[in-house]
Amino acid sequence: MLSKKRLITIISMNKNERLPIDSDLLQTFVRIAECGNMTVAASRLGRTQSAISVQLRKLESGLGIPLFIRTPKGMTLTPAGEALLSRAKPILAEIREAANLFLQPLTGSLRVGLPDDFDEDVLELILMEFARSHPEVQVLAKLGCTSGYATAVRTGELDVAVCSGLDDVGGEALGTLEIVWAAREGKSWPKNEPVPLAILDRQCYWRDLPVKVLDAAGRQHRVAFQSSSFASLQAALRAGFAVGLLPKSCVGDGLKELTEVDGFPDLPVPRRSILLSGHAPKQLTEAMVESIRNAQLR
16 A cells, blocks of 8 residues: 555656646546546536546556545545645645736626535635635625525526525536435434434425435334424534435534434435536636535635
8 A cells, every 4th residue: 555655655756757746637536536427527627538548547657556446336545645635725725816816806796606515714714715716706605405596597696606405407427425314423313213403494405305205214203303404404413413415525523424224224325516507707706616616625
């Protein structure tokens, strides 16, 4: 197994030799790592799958190490791949910042719809990176349930939107969202008693999914808490009042993930996608999409 120290040694070659890494290869590597799937990564990069396969082979050949384990289900990073990923992200961020020094400043306004099931750190990075790179652009950001975003983009109410759901609404794939059953740490829920559910009271899959999945598994349940916000839902779960669904990234201190061992069935995997209005300023929408992608990679 290649250690991180060994990887750094390989990358830090003699300055007179040709380095086996460039920004294009790094970008391809990071996209594949993020997506875990060559087909999805190729779509995100706007290239063919064969083209990015060639780039990955070139990178691995140049470094002399495998960066991924190929499986029927997708691509998994090797320890060396994990080490490279931790260095690649800040390197690409610095390259983007350097390039922005010589770009003509963008101006105008942009209306953006973002899902409130984003991790808070990702949401902050999106807005922070865009504001830093394009300080003269006025952004009106809407955060909430994405069920109406596709219609809002079609009617021109939003210029850019990130949608999250079980149905395919089109647009550019942005990866998947892992959701889990969550509850207060140390709290147990007997399998022979109805599960007290905390649900999101709004017109989207977050409201209906827990009930449908438990019904299909034949487990009894009752609605114990309803809220329109993830913050309130998390508070109810931390209080030990109920069980509910959360993005895996939001299962923080005071909460635990519940699995089949605890009597809670597997959950489907929602998809995220980016929708663009055909009437929006192209340069502005492309800049926002880049910020969204970059935040997802960090």
